[in-house]
Amino acid sequence: MTPEEFRKNGHAMIDWIADYRARVESFPVLSQVTPGEIMRSLPTQAPAHGESFDAILRDVETLILPGITHWQSPNFFAYFPSNSSEPAILGDLLSSGLGVQGMLWATSPACTELETRVLDWLVAMLALPNKFLSTSAGGGVIQDTASSATLCALLAARERATNYATNQQGCDRKLVAYTSTQAHSSLQKDAQIAGIGRDNLRLIEVDEDFAMRPAALSAQIEKDRRAGLTPFFVCASVGTTSSNAIDPVPAIGRICREQNIWLHVDAAMSGTAALCPEFRSIHDGVELADSYTFNPHKWMFTTFDCNCFYVADRNALIQTLTILPEYLRNQATESGAVIDYRDWQVPLGRRFRALKLWFVIRHYGIEGLQFHVRKHVSMAQEFVSWIREDDRFELAAPAPLNLVCFRHKGGDAVNQTIMDNLNRSGDLYFTHTKLDGKFTLRMCVGQTHTELRHAEQAWRRIQEEASRSAG
Numbered sequence: 001m002t003p004e005e006f007r008k009n010g011h012a013m014i015d016w017i018a019d020y021r022a023r024v025e026s027f028p029v030l031s032q033v034t035p036g037e038i039m040r041s042l043p044t045q046a047p048a049h050g051e052s053f054d055a056i057l058r059d060v061e062t063l064i065l066p067g068i069t070h071w072q073s074p075n076f077f078a079y080f081p082s083n084s085s086e087p088a089i090l091g092d093l094l095s096s097g098l099g100v101q102g103m104l105w106a107t108s109p110a111c112t113e114l115e116t117r118v119l120d121w122l123v124a125m126l127a128l129p130n131k132f133l134s135t136s137a138g139g140g141v142i143q144d145t146a147s148s149a150t151l152c153a154l155l156a157a158r159e160r161a162t163n164y165a166t167n168q169q170g171c172d173r174k175l176v177a178y179t180s181t182q183a184h185s186s187l188q189k190d191a192q193i194a195g196i197g198r199d200n201l202r203l204i205e206v207d208e209d210f211a212m213r214p215a216a217l218s219a220q221i222e223k224d225r226r227a228g229l230t231p232f233f234v235c236a237s238v239g240t241t242s243s244n245a246i247d248p249v250p251a252i253g254r255i256c257r258e259q260n261i262w263l264h265v266d267a268a269m270s271g272t273a274a275l276c277p278e279f280r281s282i283h284d285g286v287e288l289a290d291s292y293t294f295n296p297h298k299w300m301f302t303t304f305d306c307n308c309f310y311v312a313d314r315n316a317l318i319q320t321l322t323i324l325p326e327y328l329r330n331q332a333t334e335s336g337a338v339i340d341y342r343d344w345q346v347p348l349g350r351r352f353r354a355l356k357l358w359f360v361i362r363h364y365g366i367e368g369l370q371f372h373v374r375k376h377v378s379m380a381q382e383f384v385s386w387i388r389e390d391d392r393f394e395l396a397a398p399a400p401l402n403l404v405c406f407r408h409k410g411g412d413a414v415n416q417t418i419m420d421n422l423n424r425s426g427d428l429y430f431t432h433t434k435l436d437g438k439f440t441l442r443m444c445v446g447q448t449h450t451e452l453r454h455a456e457q458a459w460r461r462i463q464e465e466a467s468r469s470a471g
């Protein structure tokens with residue numbers, strides 16, 4: 001592709017994306033294709049000869065679009081959001097355009113230094129403790145996902161607990177990690193990968209609000225110590241995936257400090273709320289944490305993927321993950337004056353993700369980000385009031401921020417039918433969980449362009465469907 005062709009095709013691509021975003025509400029939110037349908041529409045062999053960009057773009061419209069679930073639709077209320085914004089898209093495009101691989105400071109100093117600067121900004125923006133600043137003994141790094149961030153925390157904790165011997169000798173099956181029964185499934189996957197083993201990840205019971213019981217944590221730690229095991233890692237959740245429960249981090253943190261256990265705080269979606277001073281209490285106790293993570297790619301308008309991971313002691317992380325082959329040696333690294341983020345993550349290579357985050361923060365400013373977060377929380381709280389007013393429904397858990405868990409009182413089958421029929425209609429998309437063993441509907445308000453009229457329409461559709469399904 002010549003520069004002129006690139007310019008022309010690039011304009012066509014941006015036009016397509018702009019048009020897509022303008023008409024996104026016209027598509028069924030949940031893709032309506034059946035398994036294998038998209039595959040069957042694609043040629044079984046790669047083209048022998050190059051094709052025109054026009055032809056490729058035409059196929060995006062006809063072959064790909066039907067198989068898209070529209071995460072950026074304002075009627076998307078499923079899971080947790082993976083919201084996006086125009087500045088984030090452009091920042092991501094610039095990252096592709098520059099095409100740098102920022103494994104070392106030397107392989108693109110701006111890739112490292114912009115990341116450090118933006119992650120320091122976020123410490124202040126979210127009122128996180130200063131020990132996470134790059135100017136302290138700690139610091140922040142961008143990872144692909146919260147799963148990877150938590151894995152890195154688990155690995156660093158494992159090494160700190162075994163005096164950095166496990167990397168060399170392998171696991172001794174004595175290390176025990178703790179989280180609540182409501183923690184994200186990535187904890188289990190990470191325990192498997194880190195060689196801790198799922199049997200050695202204790203799932204601590206929760207209270208009636210689905211938050212970890214610190215007394216149960218203490219009791220389990222004591223029991224494990226008496227059995228000759230080594231408690232080494234606790235993950236507290238600030239906003240669980242099922243119900244947005246907020247674990248009592250101050251009490252959990254005190255236990256970890258007394259017991260010399262690494263405390264990791266997973267605030268994957270809800271951390272973004274701390275942009276607003278009125279929601280900052282969700283971060284109470286984070287000053288006791290050894291590490292903390294949240295995903296701008298969930299609720300902070302930054303196109304997937306972008307996770308921020310902070311540690312209080314960067315040496316523990318670096319000592320855990322560093323390996324220096326001859327071909328990566330360079331003067332900047334050896335001078336000790338630079339950060340090489342390859343030592344802060346599992347992969348060697350890394351994309352220039354800081355660009356999209358920088359674009360987002362500069363485009364919105366702190367006030368703009370706060371405005372949108374407040375709007376989402378306020379719409380979710382409206383939703384709570386509508387549920388309270390309709391005695392066919394009940395709330396299933398507290399709704400501290402932008403996730404509402406509720407159910408029709410008619411039982412599991414009725415709730416399943418309401419959800420399936422509405423999702424099949426394409427008018428909105430929402431998902432479920434199980435709380436106290438009961439099928440529970442979840443509405444998460446966090447899509448960038450969701451307005452009150454979308455939330456109102458969603459509630460109207462749920463009420464109509466309830467009348468049809470339950471009478």
Ligand code: PLP
Pocket residue numbers: 080144145146147148184186237239240241266267268269295307
């Ligand atoms: N932690 C929590 C609380 C989550 O809700 C999620 C995803 O929803 C994750 C971790 C995993 O996120 P990621 O996809 O970034 O690994």
